[in-house]
Amino acid sequence: MxxxxxxxxxxxxxxxxxxxxxxxxxxxxxxxxxxxxxxxxxxxxxxxxxxxxxxxxxxxxxxxxxxxxxxxxxxxxxxxxxxxxxxxxxxxxxxxxxxxxxxxxxxxxxxxxxxxxxxxxxxxxxxxxxxxxxxxxxxxRYFPLSIYVREQITSGRIGPVARVFADNSMACDPEVQWKDGTNRMVNPELAGGALLDLGIYSLTWVFQTLYHTQPADARKPPKVLAAMKNYAPTKQADETTTIVLSFPRSHQAGGDAHAIATTSLRVATSPAGNQDVPGIRIQGPGGEIQVFPPAFRPTRTRIVLQDGTVEDKDWPQPGPGEGSGWRNGFGATTNAEGEGHxxxxxxxxxxxxxxxxxxxxxxEGLDESILIMEVMDEARKQGGLTYxxxxxxxxxxxxx
Incomplete structure (x- = not known):
């Protein structure tokens, strides 16, 4: 070797x-x-x-x-x-x-x-x-969990994806946590707000399951309808954004498919942080694939099929392992000893x-990254948000 x-x-x-x-x-x-x-x-x-x-x-x-x-x-x-x-x-x-x-x-x-x-x-x-x-x-996108979810879709396990619900939200108290307005989450000078920081993950799940899984020569940009609530203290940052997307597809491929991508600084995908409700639901005529939060670092999936089959799967992150003394994490959260992020x-x-x-x-090629940026541009346009x-x-x- x-x-x-x-x-x-x-x-x-x-x-x-x-x-x-x-x-x-x-x-x-x-x-x-x-x-x-x-x-x-x-x-x-x-x-x-x-x-x-x-x-x-x-x-x-x-x-x-x-x-x-x-x-x-x-x-x-x-x-x-x-x-x-x-x-x-x-x-x-x-x-x-x-x-x-x-x-x-x-x-x-x-x-x-x-x-x-x-x-x-x-x-x-x-x-x-x-x-x-x-x-x-x-x-x-590069997690084995994400690869697995995409493989379940392309295998036809749940049939053509008909709709996707994707949420990545966290219940912050921004007026208290970031009261001076300079934090990147709410600061216009840093393009702050929920959409670009958190909503990108909601759109990631929509696109990697409903767009990227289509044959490359069949993919078409979605129609976009967005609603946005601005964060009052700094005016030029979004507090909550919800995007409805309609992806054109041929009748043979299942027809048009819908998605809702939403994000918020004010409410959480999983209250109390229990991660016990799916933040991502990918639905087809044969059943659905659920991904449990956080959307950016999920470690659990569930497949529920129309025939009653339920498959739960855990996806622990590898790393040096217990006894290594090594730790990683992000912010105030530290992962278990030896577990990579x-x-x-x-x-x-x-x-x-x-x-x-x-x-x-x-x-995720550059064309797809650009398309996702175009969706966020349109959401900001409809919400009246500029930096x-x-x-x-x-x-x-x-x-x-």
């Missing part, structure tokens, strides 16, 4: 999501059955200081010789970096990704990819021009693409 190839990562930004990703990245891929590649971190950059970047490298267990940079330009200029992971707020993704692409670096960029579809089209054009890999880090699956996909010369992800011009612009470079 050939030796695994090592892909060298540069981490652009050093916040919470970057820490979770990097800790997962450095877990031995063999713990999840991946043998042909390895990951390492050779550099990290903080826009605030070199010392913050160094603290990040220390905290995540990066190799001792990894470089700490105090600017993103230094990171993308490092010749030892094979691929850049961008973990800034989505308000900054367009500027940061363009910086990396212009420097000739492949990019894995956190979701939401950009704040509007035109920005993403520009990035896709630049990646094509430079012949570089570019992928949205919608980690959930699940961000390594998307890293494996990106690294495999770099090794093999692919320019897009296999489970500051400097956030929406495609002018590069723009100082944010």
């Amino acid at each position: 050939a030796s695994p190839k090592t892909v060298r990562w540069g981490i652009l930004a050093t916040g919470g999501i970057a820490k979770t990703f990097t800790k997962d990245l450095l877990v031995d891929p063999a713990t999840r059955g991946v043998q042909h590649l390895r990951h390492t971190v050779v550099a990290a950059a903080s826009s605030s200081s070199v010392s913050r970047a160094q603290d990040f490298l220390n905290d995540t267990g990066a190799p001792a010789d990894a470089k700490a940079y105090g600017s993103y330009q230094e990171l993308v200029s490092d010749p030892n970096v094979d691929i850049v992971y961008i973990a800034t707020p989505h308000s900054h993704h367009y500027q940061n990704a363009m910086l990396a692409l212009e420097a000739g670096k492949p990019v894995l960029c956190e979701k939401a990819f950009t704040v509007n579809a035109e920005q993403l089209r520009k990035l896709a054009d630049k990646a094509k021009e430079k012949e570089l890999f570019l992928m949205e880090a919608v980690w959930t 699940g961000m390594f699956w998307e890293a494996d996909e990106a690294a495999d693409a770099v090794i093999n010369g692919r320019k897009e992800g296999r489970y 500051p011009d400097k956030i929406e612009t495609t002018k590069y470079p723009t100082q944010l």
Whole structure:
């Protein structure tokens, strides 16, 4: 067997999501059955200081010789970096990704990819021009659980998908939790609100089950009807957004299919955090597939068929295992000892693409990412939500 190839990562930004990703990245891929590649971190950059970047490298267990940079330009200029992971707020993704692409670096960029579809089209054009890999880090798409759900659909197990309900909501108290209005969840300067931060997962489940599972030559964009409630204190952020989508399909494929994607900062998918009600329901004439919350990191599915068959399946996240002393998590939540968070699956996909010369992800290409951004653009248009011009612009470079 050939030796695994090592892909060298540069981490652009050093916040919470970057820490979770990097800790997962450095877990031995063999713990999840991946043998042909390895990951390492050779550099990290903080826009605030070199010392913050160094603290990040220390905290995540990066190799001792990894470089700490105090600017993103230094990171993308490092010749030892094979691929850049961008973990800034989505308000900054367009500027940061363009910086990396212009420097000739492949990019894995956190979701939401950009704040509007035109920005993403520009990035896709630049990646094509430079012949570089570019992928949205919608980690959930790469979970074995998600692959399983899509396989159940394409096998015809429940028949043609007729409708999908997808919710990703959390009962916050934003006026108390983020009372100064500067948090990324509600801050217009960071393209805040439920839609781009949480609603992207609701749309991810709709698209990966109802759009991506169709033959590539048969997929058609959906019609969109949206309702939006703005967050009163900051005005330019959505508190709750609900989108109704109608996907055109041929009569032979089951006819038009419907979906509802919803998200909220005020109410939860699963009250009290019990995760005991399905946040995702994928329905066909033969039954339905249920996915239990959280939508972004589900670990349980249920199939209910018309004949009364019920199949429950757990999907624990792999990792170094109990007794390793290793822990990961996000925010205030820490996973069980030795349990990965699940961000390594998307890293494996990106690294495999770099090794093999692919320019897009296999489970969500750039055209599909652009279409999802177009749906969010339309939802914002119907809801009257715009962000500051400097956030929406495609002018590069723009100082944010």
